[in-house]
Amino acid sequence: xxxxxxxxxxxxxxxxxxxxxxxxxxxxxxxxxxxxxxxxxxxxxxxxxxxxxxxxxxxxxxxxxxxxxxxxxxxxxxxxxxxxxxxxxxxxxxxxxxxxxxxxxxxxxxxxxxxxxxxxxxxxxxxxxxxxxxxxxxxxxxxxxxxxxxxxxxxxxxxxxxxxxxxxxxxxxxxxxxxxxxxxxxxxxxxxxxxxxxxxxxxxxxxxxxxxxxxxxxxxxxxxxxxxxxxxxxxxxxxxxxxxxxxxxxxxxxxxxxxxxxxxxxxxxxxxxxxxxxxxxxxxxxxxxxxxxxxxxxxxxxxxxxxxxxxxxxxxxxxxxxxxxxxxxxxxxxxxxxxxxxxxxxxxxxxxxxxxxxxxxxxxxxxxxxxxxxxxxxxxxxxxxxxxxxxxxxxxxxxxxxxxxxxxxxxxxxxxxxxxxxxxxxxxxxxxxxxxxxxxxxxxxxxxxxxxxxxxxxxxxxxxxxxxxxxxxxxxxxxxxxxxxxxxxxxxxxxxxxxxxxxxxxxxxxxxxxxxxxxxxxxxxxxxxxxxxxxxxxxxxxxxxxxxxxxxxxxxxxxxxxxxxxxxxxxxx
Amino acid sequence: xxxxxxxxxxxxxxxxxxxxxxxxxxxxxxxxxxxxxxxxxxxxxxxxxxxxxxxxxxxxxxxxxxxxxxxxxxxxxxxxxxxxxxxxxxxxxxxxxxxxxxxxxxxxxxxxxxxxxxxxxxxxxxxxxxxxxxxxxxxxxxxxxxxxxxxxxxxxxxxxxxxxxxxxxxxxxxxxxxxxxxxxxxxxxxxxxxxxxxxxxxxxxxxxxxxxxxxxxxxxxxxxxxxxxxxxxxxxxxxxxxxxxxxxxxxxx
Ligand SMILES: Cc1cc2nc3c(=O)[nH]c(=O)nc-3n(C[C@H](O)[C@H](O)[C@H](O)COP(=O)(O)OP(=O)(O)OC[C@H]3O[C@@H](n4cnc5c(N)ncnc54)[C@H](O)[C@@H]3O)c2cc1C
Numbered sequence: 001x002x003x004x005x006x007x008x009x010x011x012x013x014x015x016x017x018x019x020x021x022x023x024x025x026x027x028x029x030x031x032x033x034x035x036x037x038x039x040x041x042x043x044x045x046x047x048x049x050x051x052x053x054x055x056x057x058x059x060x061x062x063x064x065x066x067x068x069x070x071x072x073x074x075x076x077x078x079x080x081x082x083x084x085x086x087x088x089x090x091x092x093x094x095x096x097x098x099x100x101x102x103x104x105x106x107x108x109x110x111x112x113x114x115x116x117x118x119x120x121x122x123x124x125x126x127x128x129x130x131x132x133x134x135x136x137x138x139x140x141x142x143x144x145x146x147x148x149x150x151x152x153x154x155x156x157x158x159x160x161x162x163x164x165x166x167x168x169x170x171x172x173x174x175x176x177x178x179x180x181x182x183x184x185x186x187x188x189x190x191x192x193x194x195x196x197x198x199x200x201x202x203x204x205x206x207x208x209x210x211x212x213x214x215x216x217x218x219x220x221x222x223x224x225x226x227x228x229x230x231x232x233x234x235x236x237x238x239x240x241x242x243x244x245x246x247x248x249x250x251x252x253x254x255x256x257x258x259x260x261x262x263x264x265x266x267x268x269x270x271x272x273x274x275x276x277x278x279x280x281x282x283x284x285x286x287x288x289x290x291x292x293x294x295x296x297x298x299x300x301x302x303x304x305x306x307x308x309x310x311x312x313x314x315x316x317x318x319x320x321x322x323x324x325x326x327x328x329x330x331x332x333x334x335x336x337x338x339x340x341x342x343x344x345x346x347x348x349x350x351x352x353x354x355x356x357x358x359x360x361x362x363x364x365x366x367x368x369x370x371x372x373x374x375x376x377x378x379x380x381x382x383x384x385x386x387x388x389x390x391x392x393x394x395x396x397x398x399x400x401x402x403x404x405x406x407x408x409x410x411x412x413x414x415x416x417x418x419x420x421x422x423x424x425x426x427x428x429x430x431x432x433x434x435x436x437x438x439x440x441x442x443x444x445x446x447x448x449x450x451x452x453x454x455x456x457x458x459x460x461x462x463x464x465x466x467x468x469x470x471x472x473x474x475x476x477x478x479x480x481x482x483x484x485x486x487x488x489x490x491x492x493x494x495x496x497x498x499x500x501x502x503x504x505x506x507x508x509x510x511x512x513x514x515x516x517x518x519x520x521x522x523x524x525x526x527x528x529x530x531x532x533x534x535x536x537x538x539x540x541x542x543x544x545x546x547x548x549x550x551x552x553x554x555x556x557x558x559x560x561x562x563x564x565x566x567x568x569x570x571x572x573x
Numbered sequence: 574x575x576x577x578x579x580x581x582x583x584x585x586x587x588x589x590x591x592x593x594x595x596x597x598x599x600x601x602x603x604x605x606x607x608x609x610x611x612x613x614x615x616x617x618x619x620x621x622x623x624x625x626x627x628x629x630x631x632x633x634x635x636x637x638x639x640x641x642x643x644x645x646x647x648x649x650x651x652x653x654x655x656x657x658x659x660x661x662x663x664x665x666x667x668x669x670x671x672x673x674x675x676x677x678x679x680x681x682x683x684x685x686x687x688x689x690x691x692x693x694x695x696x697x698x699x700x701x702x703x704x705x706x707x708x709x710x711x712x713x714x715x716x717x718x719x720x721x722x723x724x725x726x727x728x729x730x731x732x733x734x735x736x737x738x739x740x741x742x743x744x745x746x747x748x749x750x751x752x753x754x755x756x757x758x759x760x761x762x763x764x765x766x767x768x769x770x771x772x773x774x775x776x777x778x779x780x781x782x783x784x785x786x787x788x789x790x791x792x793x794x795x796x797x798x799x800x801x802x803x804x805x806x807x808x809x810x811x812x813x814x815x816x817x818x819x820x821x822x823x824x825x826x
Contacts, residue, residue, distance in 0.1 A: 048771040048793035051750035056679055064682075187780045223774035234798065348786075350768060351775050392749040392768045397742065407722070408653045408741060409715065413765070417660055420766035 002287045006032045006256075009277050009291040011263040011306070012298030014092015015547050016533040018241030018249065019147075019554040020295055020561075025252030027562035032289055033249070034261045034279055036298075037089030042243065045232030050391035053231045059096045060230070061088040065449040068301050072460040072497045078443055080454070085501055086299040090259060091242030093299070094547065098229035098355045098388060099210040099238050101153045102380075102544035103144045103552075105365045106173045108431075109133040111540050114366050115376050123376050125465045129329050129436045131539045134511040134520040134573070135556075137173045143555040145176055147548055152216045152239040154181040155208030169205045171361040181213045184222060189349050189424045190358035193383040196484030202362045207382060209355035210239035210548075219243065228353035229388040261287075262450055263302075266294055266310040266319055266530070274319070274530045280450060292569070293529050293561070297554070300330075300536035301455035304440040304506040307532075309452065320507070320524035320532065325517050327441050329434035329508050331541045332499030334461050336379070336430065336470045338477040339386070339399060340486035341423040349383075349424050350390030357383045363476055364543040365431065375468040379428035380543040381477065386425050395420055402490040425492070426480050428473040429501075431543040432466055440506045460497035470494065502546050504535040519573035521557045528571050533557055633667070633755075637676040637684065641705075645691045646672060648707040650744045652714050661761050668747030671756030675743070683739060690736035693729045694721070701726075753792045760790050 013035040061084040069078035087093035107114040110132040158168025183206035197204040214221040222237040249255040260282030276290040308318040359382040387394035443456035481489035510516025513525035524530040535546045647669045654663035698706040720726035726733035747756030770789035
């Protein structure tokens with residue numbers, strides 16, 4: 001039973017929390033970081049063990065003890081999701097993420113306006129809750145730049161201040177300067193993907209990633225071991241928050257990290273301010289931190305859950321929820337996928353990290369004309385192994401054999417033995433739209449190991465716009481497989497409605513306090529000393545992975561807190 | 574791309590594999606690797622004279638299963654990833670040993686499912702084919718497994734396909750995981766599919782098209798930097814503070 005006082009308490013030390021801790025510490029604010037998991041070190045990661053980290057999810061939240069439940073609609077009963085895609089330790093998801101690090105497109109921040117301007121308001125599905133972001137790409141560009149340089153991102157510019165650069169992504173928004181590090185070397189799948197894509201008139205390129213292609217800031221370059229996504233990097237070449245911002249936060253002398261601590265409530269008083277947080281220590285003790293500023297960065301589930309759990313007489317619908325928007329507009333990527341197998345060549349997709357693989361952006365965002373297609377927004381397309389990394393168990397578990405080949409028996413064994421080194425998957429990661437009835441709330445039936453109600457997702461991606469988009473993309477992926485020269489091209493079955501990777505929404509930002517939870521800085525409209533940071537604030541998503549944008553937003557919020565809020569606490573927008 | 578050498582390489586390495594596990598015969602050496610896809614063109618499975626009992630493999634001491642259960646699991650994994658003149662399978666990889674060991678450790682939460690599933694499997698085999706699963710012919714075993722996969726086999730809780738998929742998953746793990754866990758014996762699973770094994774670094778040369786990589790035949794834990802005996806904090810599992818909070822009073826309503 002301890003009570004501590006501090007300037008700032010940050011809940012969750014992941015992609016967002018770690019940046020805020022370092023930046024606010026540097027600004028001279030006393031920061032306490034709460035993290036439910038431990039703080040591991042590079043030497044703790046025994047990479048190369050697919051079973052342990054990939055199948056048994058050693059670094060991820062335990063799906064049984066820390067359940068997040070899902071149901072396709074409000075009439076169904078929710079069941080725990082089998083795999084959880086976020087962090088569970090200091091450094092959060094960045095310890096075991098794939099480290100693909102995209103900047104969103106200019107039109108990702110204004111897809112509502114973009115759609116209306118180009119196709120008319122009727123192109124947006126009637127039940128869709130799409131709004132523009134309350135900021136533009138240009139507003140965020142300086143912070144993307146800082147994130148890339150401070151963390152260490154490898155890639156090639158496609159658009160330097162408006163000048164298109166050969167070999168980069170021609171659809172990227174203008175950037176002020178090159179990436180700090182050159183791209184990782186091209187692997188075999190990248191070579192054949194690029195050749196096939198060019199035949200179809202596309203513009204393939206090496207995906208940008210927060211993995212060092214050479215020594216940077218005292219950390220070594222990647223050795224391409226291929227045990228990356230779902231694994232911790234055993235040499236520290238992945239630019240995780242654990243090896244970048246947490247040491248920086250330590251060095252400020254203003255930062256204290258409390259590991260094994262589970263925040264269960266944000267405390268508030270009758271004046272309408274938050275006063276701190278309550279948490280359980282690893283010994284089961286019940287503790288309090290009193291803080292001038294509370295920052296929530298525990299990923300989207302606990303952003304919503306903590307706000308709902310912290311209701312009081314003054315805030316009967318939960319904190320920061322006068323709009324009634326908390327928990328709404330949940331979004332997730334869906335991976336439409338085909339397999340391509342080659343009788344006449346090896347691909348060896350298991351070599352090198354997944355993030356090393358190539359992508360194309362021609363079918364993403366509004367980079368192509370959607371007229372008459374029956375859907376808006378697109379998908380990022382990449383070449384990839386059957387699962388997050390290319391190990392043999394993942395390939396066997398996640399690659400459905402082509403039609404006619406069984407899932408077991410001699411023919412299955414022969415299929416695996418012939419094609420394991422000769423296949424690639426091609427995946428389209430879709431920019432699914434927000435809908436108000438896609439929600440996060442508290443599960444009345446399932447509790448976690450702490451006795452808290454599990455976050456419950458109500459979500460089904462199979463809406464007309466999304467189904468039409470997936471069908472269109474699967475056709476494109478099949479064309480790509482054939483253009484690459486594959487002997488066999490076949491589809492992977494689509495999931496049964498559950499959210500895929502990268503969950504967004506629940507505390508969306510906006511320009512109007514009536515229809516959004518926070519402003520562009522992640523500051524609650526209702527409670528100015530409460531900030532909520534992470535992809536929960538996204539009003540719309542993108543076909544791109546979310547984390548670099550989470551990190552750029554964290555830099556932007558830290559900058560506003562250190563340079564404006566600290567001197568004059570109050571609403572920033 | 575010339576594919577001849579590739580195919581030769583694959584065929585050769587399969588024969589080599591079969592030799593290593595001691596099951597290559599005169600007939601096997603003359604049977605070419607079966608063409609696989611498209612399935613329409615696929616020949617019916619080549620019947621083999623090799624019965625599952627033909628090759629005596631060393632058997633490890635049981636850690637979880639009873640002898641009867643072990644025999645059933647052995648028979649099941651041997652049909653899921655079978656052994657024939659085209660290559661070794663889950664039996665040589667010792668997938669059943671992997672499962673037996675894991676059910677007393679990381680997969681302990683599946684033990685009840687195995688106990689009831691294996692007993693249901695034998696009951697169904699007896700009722701539909703007249704003998705326990707392990708004593709059926711391979712054709713009968715395949716018919717029973719097909720019934721399970723399609724969820725028409727009865728007597729399983731919650732149902733037959735759930736148990737089928739559980740064992741399939743664990744058979745794949747036991748055939749292709751790091752040998753540290755008791756399966757993939759002698760790297761037979763990795764060699765079977767042409768996976769050259771784990772390595773700390775992959776060079777640009779390795780990543781060129783059509784490399785002929787020499788298998789490392791190393792477990793991750795053969796690299797001294799990855800000792801499994803390092804402190805438990807290297808793993809999130811079993812960390813204090815994650816356990817023992819069930820039934821805590823509600824907070825924060
Ligand atoms: C296998 C995998 C691969 C991925 N690959 C990519 C990729 O290539 N590119 C990309 O952009 N994104 C990727 N992601 C997603 C990425 O990891 C997340 O977008 C990112 O980590 C989210 O940042 P965050 O700060 O919001 O949450 P996190 O990084 O998850 O951090 C939240 C932290 O809060 C802690 N926490 C939660 N609740 C509480 C509580 N109540 N009290 C105390 N602590 C709490 C958690 O333990 C966690 O450490 C991947 C994710 C996974 C799982």
